[in-house]
Amino acid sequence: MQNFKLTLSYDGSRYKGWQKQGNTPDTIQAKLETILSRMLSQDVEIHGSGRTDAGVHARAQVCSFRAETDMDIDIMLTSLREHLPEDIGAVSLVKADARFHARLSCREKSYVYRIWNSDAPNVFERRYMYRFPDKLDFSAMEKAAELLKGEHDFTAFSSHRGNKSPVRRLKTLKIERFGDEVRFTFTGDGFLYNMVRILTGTLLDVGTHRLSPEDIPTIFASRSRQNAGFTAPAQGLILWDVKY
């Protein structure tokens, strides 16, 4: 059995997220498994670096799968590109070490959240940004970002329910402005369910003075979702990079 590492970009607009759900064909994983299984004439099971929610995009999602095949790797990639729908792109395909697993081997992930901070329209990128025209206090957001970084129990900043540890390390949280676009970049060893979208909503609430940077430690301590900011919509979120 050969192990493969596949890097994908996708426009998540019309999908119910990464993970397969019963017989729904409208998930990225289901689409991929169907195409690869047909292409390689065997049942192919795919492991992603992690799930992305309905409507979330990926610039470079990584996944791994095993298959019994002697097909040339370049021909495999070309054929995969031919079969994928136009909103899922195969960026690269390489043979991987037998121990490589897209989720278990993952060391670091980056997410980017894109905000269109203007009254003026942006018709060409409207599917990939969240339109939020309110004036933002960057100095307050920078202060909040400093307090959000580091290792914390992120229970208050997630919709996570379960037995897994809610402690994560947010390595960097970068706030940038490019003209009318505001971009938050989150890098960490892992993220809880909805964590990036709630961190984004919290930063925007700080930027509009609905919350203050001083509230951040209290929100962490409360471990209560209702104290953090709103959940920013899926369409502005992009899985940017996965490191191994």
Added chain:
Amino acid sequence: MQNFKLTLSYDGSRYKGWQKQGNTPDTIQAKLETILSRMLSQDVEIHGSGRTDAGVHARAQVCSFRAETDMDIDIMLTSLREHLPEDIGAVSLVKADARFHARLSCREKSYVYRIWNSDAPNVFERRYMYRFPDKLDFSAMEKAAELLKGEHDFTAFSSHRGNKSPVRRLKTLKIERFGDEVRFTFTGDGFLYNMVRILTGTLLDVGTHRLSPEDIPTIFASRSRQNAGFTAPAQGLILWDVKY
């Protein structure tokens, strides 16, 4: 009667072009006239700087219209933005001199044609570029561009039929590469029907050695459409700028 100058951006993907056609609501002009007429409670007739074909986009199309109204201009713009569909954006709206006419007063236009010159996918901009992965000879394309520039009878490079003069002045034709993207920018006092798309197809045919730069003068002289290159698809074309 007040005269207005409105600048629009639009994603042309789902429209049958700029110009209204009978009762089809799926043209930009028809959509706009319906919205403005309703907003201002009168029949509003809109003049664009020129038509764009089905599927062609605009970064800054300019149009003009007259209306009897004392509505505040900022409120008019906000209200227009609220009523427009998400693939048509009102960039700006200003009061114009009574003599201003978006088509008749137009002095210069720029079009950009975007080409995705790679086997790798570009899922996020797929609607706004033409995927053309063949290797391109830039030096040959530059030579052809030099010969295309200037004042010529562009009959061979258009699907134009009619009594209007086929002579146009192509002021600049810029070829640029940004990573895997190739961009042609055309500036001129006016363009014949399909001219930018046929010039683009001709440049690509030169880039792939189906035509040579030396063929350009012969194609001009022939005044025959069949001697020029193919008509590049609408989706890569963007009306970039209109000058008055």
